[in-house]
Amino acid sequence: MTVAGLLLAAGEGRRIGRPKALVDLGGRLLVERGLATLTVGGCTPVHVVLGAAHDDVLAAADLAGATVVHNRDWRTGLASSLRTGLASLPPDVEAVVVALVDQPLVTPEAIRRLRQAYDEGAVAAVATYDxxxxxxxLLARTTWADVAAQASGDTGARAYLRANPDVTTPVPCDDVGAPDDVDTPEQLTTLRRRLLAQSRP
Known part of the structure; x- marks a missing residue:
C-alpha cells in the first residue's frame, strides 16, 4: 500500500515574525524536521507545500528526497495548501498522512501508527492527545474530494473529520509525542528549553 506524506509549510508566520518553515529549532529548520518525521515514519513519496518566502525556504532548507509544491494562493489559508498538496500526489498513492510544519514534537512513531490504522482498514485516522x-x-484517497471541498480558510481536514465520525479512527499518540504548536516567540522559547532539557544526560 502506498501511503504518501504531505507537509503543509506555506504560512507566513505573522505572530512569530517569519515563515514557520524557516524557524530554527535545535539546529534544524521546522520544514526539515517535518520532512524527516514523515520520511522516517515510512511515508513515500513526501510532498512539501511551500508558499510564503518560497524561494528563501528552497535556498535555506535541505529538502532532498521531497517533492516541493508551490501554493501561490497561500494567503487564503491552510485549506488552499491542503487542496494544492492533495492534487499534487501521484495516482498510485492510496492514502496520505497530512502533517503541519509548526508541530515539531510529532514523531515518526505517530506517523507509523496512522499508517497501521490504514493497513487495518481505516478510511480516515487522526492522532489524539488526551x-x-x-x-x-491520515486520509484515504476516497476521502480527498470531500476533504478538499469542505476545507475552508485555515481549516483543513477538520471539517470532514467532524462531519464523518463514523469513518474516522482515533489513534492515541500521547506516549510518543505532543501536538504543541509553534505560533509565537514565547512558544518557540518554551520548546527550545524543553528540547534542551531532554538532551541533557
Missing part, C-alpha cells in the same frame, strides 16, 4: 483529535491525520 483524547482530543489533533494532527497529523
Amino acid at each position: 483524547g482530543l483529535p489533533r494532527n497529523p491525520v
Whole structure:
C-alpha cells in the first residue's frame, strides 16, 4: 500500500515574525524536521507545500528526497495548501498522512501508527492527545474530494473529520509525542528549553 506524506509549510508566520518553515529549532529548520518525521515514519513519496518566502525556504532548507509544491494562493489559508498538496500526489498513492510544519514534537512513531490504522482498514485516522483529535491525520484517497471541498480558510481536514465520525479512527499518540504548536516567540522559547532539557544526560 502506498501511503504518501504531505507537509503543509506555506504560512507566513505573522505572530512569530517569519515563515514557520524557516524557524530554527535545535539546529534544524521546522520544514526539515517535518520532512524527516514523515520520511522516517515510512511515508513515500513526501510532498512539501511551500508558499510564503518560497524561494528563501528552497535556498535555506535541505529538502532532498521531497517533492516541493508551490501554493501561490497561500494567503487564503491552510485549506488552499491542503487542496494544492492533495492534487499534487501521484495516482498510485492510496492514502496520505497530512502533517503541519509548526508541530515539531510529532514523531515518526505517530506517523507509523496512522499508517497501521490504514493497513487495518481505516478510511480516515487522526492522532489524539488526551483524547482530543489533533494532527497529523491520515486520509484515504476516497476521502480527498470531500476533504478538499469542505476545507475552508485555515481549516483543513477538520471539517470532514467532524462531519464523518463514523469513518474516522482515533489513534492515541500521547506516549510518543505532543501536538504543541509553534505560533509565537514565547512558544518557540518554551520548546527550545524543553528540547534542551531532554538532551541533557
